[in-house]
Amino acid sequence: MRRLTLLAVVLIALLAGCSLIAPNADTDADSSVTLEPRSLDSDRPLGTVGNYTATDTFELGPNSSTGLTTAELEAVKYRSMARIEVVRGLQFREDVGLEIVSRERYRQENSWAEGAAGPYTNELWRAGFVVDGETEYNDALGELYGGSVQGYYSSGRIVLVTDEVDSVSVDRDTLVHELVHALQDQHFGLARSGTTVDERRAESGLIEGEGNYVPHLYDQRCGAAWECLPDLEREPGTANQRPFNVGLYLSIYAPYAEGPTFVRHLHERGGERGSANGSARVNASASENETGDGEWAAVDAAFDDRPSSTEQILHPERYPDDRPVNVSVADRSGAEWEPFTVADESESEGEGEGEEKDETDLRTETVGEATLFATLFANGIVDRPLTEGGTDISPYNYSHPITDGWAGDTLVAYHDRDDEDRTGHVWRLAWNSEADATQFREAYLKLLERHDAEAVSGATDTYRVPDESGFAGAYRVTSEGDRVTIVGGPTVASLEDIHGSETRSPPSAITAVGPLPTAPAEHSTTGIAASAISDG
16 A cells, blocks of 8 residues: 555656646647747846846736747746846856657657666666566666656757647746756756766756755745746646556656755855865855855855765765765676676666776676665665655655665676576675664565565575566575675576685676766756666
């Protein structure tokens, strides 16, 4: 019952957003409505864009209840830009294009998951009990997103997606969110350097966190200081009956759920950047240079020193000093199994623009605290409401005693030398204390039990999930001090060949190098970014 309730709740969050009526267009379903960018006066005052100011009021036309004219939409866009400048203390350097497209056209022109993800990626998400072995990772993404994307920002242009171009409802927060991404792009750039799942989620926590926090501050002025378009009533539908992968959703959604709290924490520091060694004044920021105050200085500085783990997003007081430890995994594979290298699978579920890797580098991942929480919650190990401990800007709370002690992790995927689709893994996790490690190991054993695992007679710390399960296979779970090591494979016999005893072969350290870089991300909203869709 709790899982079914969660499905309804999170899908509402995924699809939420219908408060700005966009243009009335005499076009067919395959057409679009486009506002081309114009030149902006470089000498204009902050809070004035395209001859519109933050305090302007509009007298909308008689058809505004069913759609704005193109001119009215442009006015709304410029007024929104002016208001963002006032809230954020940064000026748009360039105009931002805006396009309304039908969902049909969007589907024709965009595919977030072409082809199969590949055995490495499938094993990664199977190892975390997120996507089972009977489901291809990209298929899980397709089921998750379906017709959900409402809009995105890319290369100076915002695209808003609607089911019907001639009667479009677009969330005001969606427009503001994407305009914030445009402002970020113009001042800080949106290229990502993270090479692991956790690093990319952390960077997104800053980028998407601000993208949600600024609309929150914007909305606080609506009614009191600003006239804002009213929220539209959302008609009940059947969307919340559509099944999707809860663990995958929560992993992807973490930057949106917890990022705003992280950014608010920085914003409330003002010109001070917290440190384990005390607080120090940051260098003059863009906002201080342009507006004379430094209330956003710590946020600006974070774009130069981006969070390195989702631990820092979930626990802002740990930023910037509490960085993840480097977790090495000894390669003790035997004659029949070998680890994946970069050359084995060139496709990347990541979006990082980190240094390029040699094809002989071993391919590894760091899952991180947020995704650990996601899988334990989705599998019923975290037994509390998702909203317990949430806040006004971050209703989902990803912090839990089982995962709060995370200090770092490295996952290495292996494949049978004769069959690359026959895969296994070694996942080593570091914790802040031995007690934290013991607590996680016990939670992981409960997860195995949830999937009907049974202890294997004669094999220490080894468990077998039956063939009827989508996570069928053997798992060896050991702990030593503040480390937990999980070895997974298709059979009990395979575990020793994937990761045997230390005396069987000389260990060689596997360095966490992450996946290959891919193209720069697009940024979107509806609760989840388009950039996150290929995020691994």
